[in-house]
Amino acid sequence: MDSQKVVSFRPLMEKVGRFNLKNKTVLIPQMNRIGGHILAATFRGFGVNARVMDTYKGLDFGKEYTSGKECYPCQVTTGDILYFMEKEQEICGDAFNPEDYIYFMPESSGPCRFGMYNKYQRIVLDSFPKLKKLKIGALTTNDGYSLAGLIEKERVRDLRKAAYFSVVVSDILDRLLWRVRPYEKQSGMTDDFIEKSMHVMEDMFERYGASKDFDKILDKLGDIVNEGKTIIDTNVPPKPLIGIVGEIYLRTHVHANQNVIRVLERYGAEVVNASIAEWVNYTTYDRLRDAKIRFRLNLKQLRLNSTRKYLKEIFSYRSELFYQEYRQKQVYSRVQALIDLAQDHKIAHLENILVRDNLYSFDAGTEACLSIAGMVEYARGGYNGVVNVYPFTCMPSTTTSAIAKPIMNRLRVPYLDTPYDSSSQPGREAAIRTFMYQAYQHFERHGRKRLGRVNKDVVAG
Numbered sequence: 001m002d003s004q005k006v007v008s009f010r011p012l013m014e015k016v017g018r019f020n021l022k023n024k025t026v027l028i029p030q031m032n033r034i035g036g037h038i039l040a041a042t043f044r045g046f047g048v049n050a051r052v053m054d055t056y057k058g059l060d061f062g063k064e065y066t067s068g069k070e071c072y073p074c075q076v077t078t079g080d081i082l083y084f085m086e087k088e089q090e091i092c093g094d095a096f097n098p099e100d101y102i103y104f105m106p107e108s109s110g111p112c113r114f115g116m117y118n119k120y121q122r123i124v125l126d127s128f129p130k131l132k133k134l135k136i137g138a139l140t141t142n143d144g145y146s147l148a149g150l151i152e153k154e155r156v157r158d159l160r161k162a163a164y165f166s167v168v169v170s171d172i173l174d175r176l177l178w179r180v181r182p183y184e185k186q187s188g189m190t191d192d193f194i195e196k197s198m199h200v201m202e203d204m205f206e207r208y209g210a211s212k213d214f215d216k217i218l219d220k221l222g223d224i225v226n227e228g229k230t231i232i233d234t235n236v237p238p239k240p241l242i243g244i245v246g247e248i249y250l251r252t253h254v255h256a257n258q259n260v261i262r263v264l265e266r267y268g269a270e271v272v273n274a275s276i277a278e279w280v281n282y283t284t285y286d287r288l289r290d291a292k293i294r295f296r297l298n299l300k301q302l303r304l305n306s307t308r309k310y311l312k313e314i315f316s317y318r319s320e321l322f323y324q325e326y327r328q329k330q331v332y333s334r335v336q337a338l339i340d341l342a343q344d345h346k347i348a349h350l351e352n353i354l355v356r357d358n359l360y361s362f363d364a365g366t367e368a369c370l371s372i373a374g375m376v377e378y379a380r381g382g383y384n385g386v387v388n389v390y391p392f393t394c395m396p397s398t399t400t401s402a403i404a405k406p407i408m409n410r411l412r413v414p415y416l417d418t419p420y421d422s423s424s425q426p427g428r429e430a431a432i433r434t435f436m437y438q439a440y441q442h443f444e445r446h447g448r449k450r451l452g453r454v455n456k457d458v459v460a461g
């Protein structure tokens with residue numbers, strides 16, 4: 001592909017936004033493998049041709065078409081879309097038409113740089129004559145990732161519900177993987193099993209997601225969990241429990257984080273990573289919080305029209321958050337009756353931690369809200385160590401590190417920062433090994449208080 005260095009800003013308005021997906025192929029970047037595939041299947045259930053793009057194969061493109069100052073996820077995803085498009089042009093030949101596709105790249109409002117990825121990628125795509133007409137579908141945290149306009153109006157609500165449900169089920173499959181793999185009877189069994197289970201769930205969501213037949217999906221999830229339990233060797237003693245927080249892309253993208261969970265497991269850990277649903281709940285919670293603040297301000301100034309508008313928003317976001325938390329609780333309760341998987345945090349609880357201990361404010365926003373409070377929750381909940389996984393120079397994660405490190409020191413819980421970019425840090429593995437040595441000492445001294453302990457009553461099934 002040849003690029004032209006001509007930059008025009010009009011396309012940012014015209015070719016980045018929410019577009020109808022009818023008769024288009026929706027390209028979903030692969031941040032978290034399981035989540036991406038099940039979400040794509042959910043879209044397919046609604047008649048949208050959704051595909052998950054290969055990831056990390058186009059990293060050279062990503063590096064070539066960025067300056068090196070961008071966030072690492074921006075480099076990776078830029079490479080992914082350029083690589084996908086190049087391959088697609090090879091396959092389709094003259095029949096290739098960029099207007100057949102919508103590349104899905106959500107955004108969030110400041111203060112960090114996530115809101116700029118799709119704008120930057122628009123400029124990159126526009127530099128390729130053949131990719132100028134490829135549209136970028138951008139959902140935004142400004143409206144809690146509203147899906148309005150993507151499909152027929154009367155089905156948008158169902159799509160949102162099914163998509164959220166797919167996020168929670170994907171989280172469970174990930175948690176099952178991390179719960180079982182450190183104790184597996186034979187090396188590789190869990191990875192094979194989870195890969196197979198992901199395809200089973202894709203099929204379930206494609207068939208039952210659109211009709212919201214969630215009980216059928218839950219029944220199948222229960223079967224998967226029961227089968228997964230049989231992989232656990234109950235003679236393997238419990239291992240130190242390590243919690244991961246950090247930037248959502250890096251902590252879930254196994255290539256970009258150089259398989260940090262697997263490396264931790266190699267040195268004897270059982271790991272729980274923060275979930276994807278936590279971020280979705282946070283965006284809804286944040287919108288609700290913002291609507292409440294604006295409502296109070298307008299009420300004080302007796303601006304009745306605006307007061308009414310924000311009151312409506314409060315009801316809407318409150319019911320959305322209520323629904324999300326209800327669904328999440330339903331899925332976790334069902335699964336936790338079968339196996340001892342880690343619970344997810346409620347966002348209001350995380351905010352309370354920050355307020356009570358005066359650590360950080362939700363007013364400042366970003367993932368630091370979740371990471372700082374999540375770490376404190378891990379440390380107090382009996383985890384033996386905490387790892388902060390993030391892209392090199394990530395602003396919210398650097399803030400998190402500055403605030404969390406002294407707290408972890410005070411709580412005497414081992415803590416490790418793991419910033420990543422496309423280079424390999426020579427001391428990284430040694431740092432993880434040292435961290436795990438400390439985690440073992442913590443484990444021997446304090447045990448594991450609450451989560452993830454191999455409970456033979458539950459595990460033996």
Ligand code: SF4
Nearest residue numbers: 071112113114394395
């Ligand atoms: S969270 Fe960090 S890596 Fe992600 S966009 Fe913001 S600054 Fe960049």
